[in-house]
Each structure stands twice: as C-alpha cells, then as structure tokens.
Amino acid sequence: MGRVTLQTIADRVGVSRMTVSNAFSNPGELSAAMRERVLAVADELGYVGPDPAARTLASGTAGTVGVVLTETLQGALTDEVAMTFLGSIADELAPTGLALTLLPSSSREGIVPARDVAIDGAVVYLCDPSSSAVGWLLRRRLPVVFVDQNPAPGIPSVNVEDRSGARAAAQHIVDLGHRNVAIVTTGVPGEFGVIDDPLAVGAAYVERQRLLGWLDALGAAGIRPTTVRQPHSSTEDMGYEAGQLLVARTPRPTAILCFSDALAAGVVRAIHDAGLKVPDDISVVGFDDNPLSRRMRPALTTVRQDVEAKGRAATTALTTAMERAKRGTVARSNRHLVLPTELVVRDSTAKPPRRKR
Amino acid sequence: MGRVTLQTIADRVGVSRMTVSNAFSNPGELSAAMRERVLAVADELGYVGPDPAARTLASGTAGTVGVVLTETLQGALTDEVAMTFLGSIADELAPTGLALTLLPSSSREGIVPARDVAIDGAVVYLCDPSSSAVGWLLRRRLPVVFVDQNPAPGIPSVNVEDRSGARAAAQHIVDLGHRNVAIVTTGVPGEFGVIDDPLAVGAAYVERQRLLGWLDALGAAGIRPTTVRQPHSSTEDMGYEAGQLLVARTPRPTAILCFSDALAAGVVRAIHDAGLKVPDDISVVGFDDNPLSRRMRPALTTVRQDVEAKGRAATTALTTAMERAKRGTVARSNRHLVLPTELVVRDSTAKPPRRKR
DNA sequence: CCGCGCTACTGTACCGGTAAAGCACATCGA
DNA sequence: TCGATGTGCTTTACCGGTACAGTAGCGCGG
Numbered sequence: 001m002g003r004v005t006l007q008t009i010a011d012r013v014g015v016s017r018m019t020v021s022n023a024f025s026n027p028g029e030l031s032a033a034m035r036e037r038v039l040a041v042a043d044e045l046g047y048v049g050p051d052p053a054a055r056t057l058a059s060g061t062a063g064t065v066g067v068v069l070t071e072t073l074q075g076a077l078t079d080e081v082a083m084t085f086l087g088s089i090a091d092e093l094a095p096t097g098l099a100l101t102l103l104p105s106s107s108r109e110g111i112v113p114a115r116d117v118a119i120d121g122a123v124v125y126l127c128d129p130s131s132s133a134v135g136w137l138l139r140r141r142l143p144v145v146f147v148d149q150n151p152a153p154g155i156p157s158v159n160v161e162d163r164s165g166a167r168a169a170a171q172h173i174v175d176l177g178h179r180n181v182a183i184v185t186t187g188v189p190g191e192f193g194v195i196d197d198p199l200a201v202g203a204a205y206v207e208r209q210r211l212l213g214w215l216d217a218l219g220a221a222g223i224r225p226t227t228v229r230q231p232h233s234s235t236e237d238m239g240y241e242a243g244q245l246l247v248a249r250t251p252r253p254t255a256i257l258c259f260s261d262a263l264a265a266g267v268v269r270a271i272h273d274a275g276l277k278v279p280d281d282i283s284v285v286g287f288d289d290n291p292l293s294r295r296m297r298p299a300l301t302t303v304r305q306d307v308e309a310k311g312r313a314a315t316t317a318l319t320t321a322m323e324r325a326k327r328g329t330v331a332r333s334n335r336h337l338v339l340p341t342e343l344v345v346r347d348s349t350a351k352p353p354r355r356k357r
Numbered sequence: 358m359g360r361v362t363l364q365t366i367a368d369r370v371g372v373s374r375m376t377v378s379n380a381f382s383n384p385g386e387l388s389a390a391m392r393e394r395v396l397a398v399a400d401e402l403g404y405v406g407p408d409p410a411a412r413t414l415a416s417g418t419a420g421t422v423g424v425v426l427t428e429t430l431q432g433a434l435t436d437e438v439a440m441t442f443l444g445s446i447a448d449e450l451a452p453t454g455l456a457l458t459l460l461p462s463s464s465r466e467g468i469v470p471a472r473d474v475a476i477d478g479a480v481v482y483l484c485d486p487s488s489s490a491v492g493w494l495l496r497r498r499l500p501v502v503f504v505d506q507n508p509a510p511g512i513p514s515v516n517v518e519d520r521s522g523a524r525a526a527a528q529h530i531v532d533l534g535h536r537n538v539a540i541v542t543t544g545v546p547g548e549f550g551v552i553d554d555p556l557a558v559g560a561a562y563v564e565r566q567r568l569l570g571w572l573d574a575l576g577a578a579g580i581r582p583t584t585v586r587q588p589h590s591s592t593e594d595m596g597y598e599a600g601q602l603l604v605a606r607t608p609r610p611t612a613i614l615c616f617s618d619a620l621a622a623g624v625v626r627a628i629h630d631a632g633l634k635v636p637d638d639i640s641v642v643g644f645d646d647n648p649l650s651r652r653m654r655p656a657l658t659t660v661r662q663d664v665e666a667k668g669r670a671a672t673t674a675l676t677t678a679m680e681r682a683k684r685g686t687v688a689r690s691n692r693h694l695v696l697p698t699e700l701v702v703r704d705s706t707a708k709p710p711r712r713k714r
Numbered sequence: 715c716c717g718c719g720c721t722a723c724t725g726t727a728c729c730g731g732t733a734a735a736g737c738a739c740a741t742c743g744a
Numbered sequence: 745t746c747g748a749t750g751t752g753c754t755t756t757a758c759c760g761g762t763a764c765a766g767t768a769g770c771g772c773g774g
Binding site: 360362363364374375378379382383407408410411412413414415416417 | 759760761762763
C-alpha cells in the first residue's frame with residue numbers, strides 16, 4: 001500500500017483534493033458535515049496530516065524560526081542568560097505554533113544550515129560576525145533580527161544600553177574610592193592574559209561597548225585599568241582563571257569589573273579560595289543580572305538587563321518582519337531598539353580597603 | 358523580475374535544469390568546467406542555492422532533527438545538565454550538517470509543532486509522557502529515540518542507571534550512620550510539601566527510578582525518609598524552598614538526598630542561611646554531577662552520569678534509525694541502552710553530628 | 715572499423731500540498 | 745421577478761526541486 005495523501009482520501013470520500021486540504025487547513029471553508037466525513041476517512045486510512053514539507057513548499061511557510069548561535073552551540077547552551085533569552089523567544093512564539101531551529105554559526109566547509117534549512121525568519125544572537133551564516137540568511141532575503149549585534153542599516157535590531165550600563169558600573173567603583181581597578185572581559189581575540197590596550201584589538205560588538213563604557217568612567221577619573229583577556233566563552237571557570245591571575249598581581253586590584261555575572265562568580269570564587277574577602281578586600285561587579293547574581297554569597301553588584309524583554313522585543317520585531325515579508329512589502333524596516341540597563345548595587349562592592357603605605 | 362530558480366539558470370546557461378541541480382547538489386555528476394559555468398551564472402543572477410523547502414519535498418530529507426522538550430521550554434533551557442546534553446547532540450550532529458529544532462511538548466489546542474514541522478527524526482527528552490507530541494511523531498513514522506523516558510518496545514532508548522545510582526547514594530548515607538534522612542524530589546504531581554508515600558503518586562520515569570533506588574537502600578536499613586515534593590522544575594530556587602522547610606523540621610534530618618545537583622545547591626544554600634553547616638550538621642547528596650557540583654563550596658557529593666556520552670549515544674541511535682528508515686528497512690530497532698552511573702564522594706557528606714539525648 | 719563502456723548531459727515523472735479563480739445553487743431584499 | 749450576495753465545492757495552475765532512466769558522443773581495444 002502506497003502512502004496516504006490528500007488524493008487518497010479525496011478519492012475515497014468522493015470529493016476533490018482541495019476539499020480534503022481545507023478540511024485540515026481551513027476548517028471554515030467547508031461544511032461541518034463534510035469536514036467530519038473527511039476527517040473520519042482520513043483517520044481510518046491512518047493519515048497523519050498534511051505533509052509539512054509539501055505544505056512548506058506550496059504555502060511558503062516553514063513553521064519554524066531560526067536562531068543563529070555560536071559555532072559550537074555547546075557554549076551558548078550552557079549560558080543561563082542566553083538560554084533565558086531563547087526561552088523568552090520560545091514562549092512568545094508558542095501561541096503562534098512556530099518552533100525554534102538552532103543554527104550553528106557555521107561549521108566546516110560546505111555545511112551551512114543557515115543556507116540549507118527551511119525557516120521563515122531568523123534571530124541572529126551570539127553569532128561571530130565573521131561567520132558566513134548571516135550572509136546566507138540575508139542573501140535568502142529572510143526576515144532577520146539582530147540581537148546584541150552591531151546594528152546594521154536596513155536590519156531591525158535589538159540591543160541594550162551596554163555602554164552606559166558599564167559606565168554606571170565603573171562610576172560606582174570610582175565613587176567608592178577605588179583607584180586600582182581591573183577588568184575581565186571575553187570575546188577579544190588573542191591569548192589569555194593581561195593586555196595593554198583592550199580597544200586596539202577588535203572585540204565583538206557587545207564586548208566593545210561594555211569596554212567603552214568602563215573606560216569612559218575610569219578614564220574620566222584618570223584610572224588606567226588592568227585588563228585581563230579571556231578569549232574563551234564567558235563561563236565561571238574562565239572567571240576563576242582570570243581571578244587567580246588578578247589576586248596574584250602586585251599591586252593587587254581593589255575592584256574588578258567583569259563582562260558577565262558568570263565570569264564574576266568565578267572571580268569571586270578565586271578570591272575566596274585565595275583567602276581574601278569580597279567586598280572587604282576586593283569589590284566585584286558583574287553584568288547581566290543573571291539569576292546567579294542573586295544566589296551568590298555575597299550577592300553580586302551588577303548591571304541589570306531585562307533579558308526576557310529583549311526576547312519579547314526580538315520576537316515582535318521578527319514576527320513583524322515576517323508578516324511584512326509575506327505581504328510582499330519590500331521596504332525593510334530598520335527599527336533599532338535599545339533597551340535600558342540599570343546598575344543594581346548588592347553586597348559585592350564596598351570602599352577599598354585602607355592602604356598601608 | 359521573478360524569482361531565480363534552477364530553471365532560470367538552466368535557460369541562461371543553455372543546459373537542462375537537472376544539470377544545474379547537480380552543479381549544486383552532486384558535483385561529481387558533471388564536468389568541472391560546466392560546474393564553473395553554472396555556478397558563475399547562478400552567482401551573477403543572485404541565486405542563493407536550492408530552495409530548502411523544495412529540496413525537502415523532493416528528496417525527503419529536511420536537514421534538521423527535532424528535540425521534544427518540556428511544554429514551556431523555559432525550564433529546560435535554563436537547566437545546565439539538559440543543555441549539556443543538547444549541546445552534545447548538536448556537536449555530534451554538526452559534521453552531518455543537521456540542525457536542531459526545538460519542539461515544545463505541546464501547547465494549546467491545535468498547535469502541534471511535532472506534527473507540523475518538517476524534521477528527519479526526533480529525540481524525546483524531557484517530555485511529559487502525557488503529551489501528544491510523541492504520539493504524533495510515532496504516527497508520522499519518524500525515527501525517534503527516547504532519552505530518560507520510560508523505555509517502550511520497538512523504540513530505541515537511552516537511559517542511565519538511575520536506580521542503582523540512587524541506591525549507591527542512599528547506601529553511602531546509611532553507611533555513614535545517618536538514620537534521619539530526607540528526600541527532595543521533583544516531577545511528582547501535587548503540591549509542594551512533605552508527602553507520605555512518594556511511590557503512591559505517579560512520578561515521571563526518571564524521578565520514580567531514583568526514588569526506588571533511594572528507598573531500596575533506606576528500606577533495607579529500616580529507614581523511612583521524610584520526602585519533600587517539589588512539583589516545579591528542578592531548580593536551585595526550588596531546592597532552597599525545600600531546604601528551608603527541612604531545616605525547620607523537628608527532628609531535623611541529618612542527611613538530604615536530592616533529585617538533582619541544582620536542587621541540592623539550593624538546599625545547601627538554605628542550610629547555610631539557617632546558620633548550619635554542610636556536612637557537619639547536615640549531609641547533602643545530589644544527582645547528575647552537574648559542573649555546578651564541583652564549583653560549590655563544599656563540593657557536592659553526587660551521582661555522576663556522563664551526559665555527553667548520553668548525547669552521543671542518542672545521536673548515534675537516531676542517525677542509525679534515520680539511515681535505516683531511508684533504506685526502507687521496516688523492522689524497528691529496539692536497542693535499549695543503559696549508561697552507568699557512579700557515586701562521587703566529595704565534601705558535602707560526613708557522619709551525622711553527635712546526638713544529644 | 716566495430717562495438718563496448720564511460721562520461722556528461724537530458725527528459726520525464728514525480729514529491730504532496732496550497733492559492734485563487736470558477737461555478738452551481740440557494741437565499742434574500744426590493 | 746430579478747440581480748446581488750453567499751455558501752460549498754471543484755478546477756486549474758503552480759511551488760522548486762530530485763530520482764532515475766535514457767542517450768549522444770567519444771576514446772579505445774581488438
């Protein structure tokens with residue numbers, strides 16, 4: 001017995017294939033009685049429903065939305081902030097029935113899911129700007145939204161006030177009286193260790209914005225920070241490594257600004273393991289307001305961003321763009337949304353310890 | 358100007374559509390010179406590559422694999438263990454070019470991504486057994502692998518030795534001399550609080566296996582544990598709540614067995630916040646060997662499972678099943694793989710404190 | 715000089731649906 | 745009584761590819 005298709009059912013019921021199609025996809029287009037009959041026969045024949053692939057081809061909608069992440073996925077997937085963002089998108093998308101397809105930035109030669117998987121649109125989130133994935137999406141003329149990426153003309157984007165948030169964090173440290181300040185950042189290409197001019201090497205967009213913000217406030221106070229570059233992902237273990245390096249330095253910094261809360265948690269752990277106290281000996285500031293920052297002891301001073309709002313905004317921007325694309329409107333929207341950030345002072349920052357000179 | 362398709366290019370080059378198709382999809386099937394010509398013209402016309410939807414329909418492969426998760430996704434996505442598993446799958450899949458599509462267990466009426474999205478196969482992972490998603494996947498006759506689900510005949514599955522792992526954890530506690538033991542579990546339907554007979558209410562599969570393991574060892578030692586049911590997801594905050602409840606109980610338990618490390622971390626935090634010490638006052642055991650358990654202070658005694666191996670096994674099972682399906686082999690494999698677990702004793706367990714009677 | 719096999723391309727036949735226009739018949743207001 | 749308006753189903757025309765079975769031309773051994 002061959003495969004059961006709309007035609008099989010149509011023949012059996014004695015109606016046109018179109019009527020069967022409508023029974024599944026447009027219940028309003030036929031009488032309730034006919035729909036009953038069709039569905040009954042379909043059930044009897046073991047029909048599962050319209051084939052997704054065929055429907056995608058004919059109707060032009062795939063029923064799923066892509067998310068472009070880092071190359072390896074593994075790093076992104078274990079980042080609580082990133083996954084909260086993704087979850088927010090998923091929850092927003094749920095009522096529409098759209099699924100979420102994870103697209104690796106690109107792997108080896110010739111394998112480009114961003115080019116070869118059927119999707120209705122995409123969110124570009126943790127993508128290496130040098131990756132080819134984005135280029136393919138744009139060439140496919142798919143509706144795309146940039147999140148935490150360098151905003152590009154003609155492409156809707158969602159960002160947060162990274163720079164002013166970082167500036168507020170650094171200003172908070174300056175106001176407390178710190179003069180010997182360190183920075184721990186990721187996403188700057190190169191080897192692990194202290195670097196001279198963090199802005200000289202090309203950092204990813206968000207990384208650069210936060211760097212700029214920190215340097216805004218520190219520079220105005222005449223402070224030249226010690227910067228530790230952690231090229232790998234922004235995890236707690238990476239923070240631990242950076243923290244170990246910093247506590248061993250002379251003079252030892254009295255405050256450490258971290259690119260993320262996860263990184264900050266590792267830094268705090270390294271400080272504790274070195275027998276020092278936060279914030280008595282060293283103040284630590286994170287970024288993101290990861291739920292982790294509230295669980296930590298001491299609770300972490302950080303810069304809050306509303307990741308769920310970011311997800312909602314991204315979803316709205318994407319669905320808007322998708323509808324526009326379906327209606328054939330050519331004009332690309334170029335709304336560039338920037339969500340606020342806010343310094344949240346908790347227990348990990350205090351005045352620097354008294355100097356003995 | 359209409360859309361550029363294979364035909365457009367074929368006409369322009371003066372060859373058949375099939376040749377153009379081969380230029381993109383089967384480079385071995387035509388001469389290098391011809392391929393060059395075709396690709397050059399394609400590029401000139403701004404052709405992006407074969408349309409994924411059409412290719413899916415014609416060739417019968419979608420280029421993506423589904424993962425059925427919890428209903429809301431949000432919970433699953435912020436679980437480090439779950440995401441490590443997912444990352445492992447993604448990494449295994451990367452060389453094959455397959456993407457990963459997240460399918461919510463099912464949401465409201467009529468919206469069933471598991472039925473309506475084109476996929477080549479699926480991993481069923483954190484799925485509520487009552488969900489309709491799995492039923493649809495099976496009806497579609499898609500290759501499916503169950504992971505951490507109740508193994509079903511005819512469906513390949515991957516599980517870990519939950520029961521014996523849990524038994525080892527409880528035995529460890531018994532051997533240390535504990536007699537007043539508590540259990541914190543999730544996935545058991547009902548309200549938060551202490552319950553009498555944890556096995557009476559229908560727990561999800563893994564939850565039940567671990568319960569059985571704990572009770573094996575405790576029962577043999579004549580211990581009847583206090584069980585706290587935490588119906589929500591297995592997060593640190595849920596553990597905190599359960600921990601608060603347990604430290605306030607009289608008599609206070611001297612050891613707490615937790616369904617997961619995340620839960621255990623919350624329990625430990627609650628114990629600390631109550632002014633007690635782990636393991637001096639209360640011993641705590643987790644499950645999973647979440648990276649978190651090594652970062653915690655004290656480092657957590659737990660039951661290790663190799664989540665990455667689980668991901669690899671699931672991927673292998675799935676790709677095998679997919680190839681088999683493609684070759685038209687009807688016979689379903691019913692390999693039921695069970696990976697080992699291992700008790701890892703760290704610093705969160707010790708002898709019970711001296712009783713004052 | 716023939717036939718054989720190989721390479722490189724072509725032709726035909728789908729894959730399983732949906733959109734949109736068409737058409738027959740019923741209903742309704744004027 | 746007649747056109748206007750629906751309702752419910754059918755017809756036609758794709759959507760953009762791939763699989764597979766040809767077939768033309770060509771080098772080559774005998």
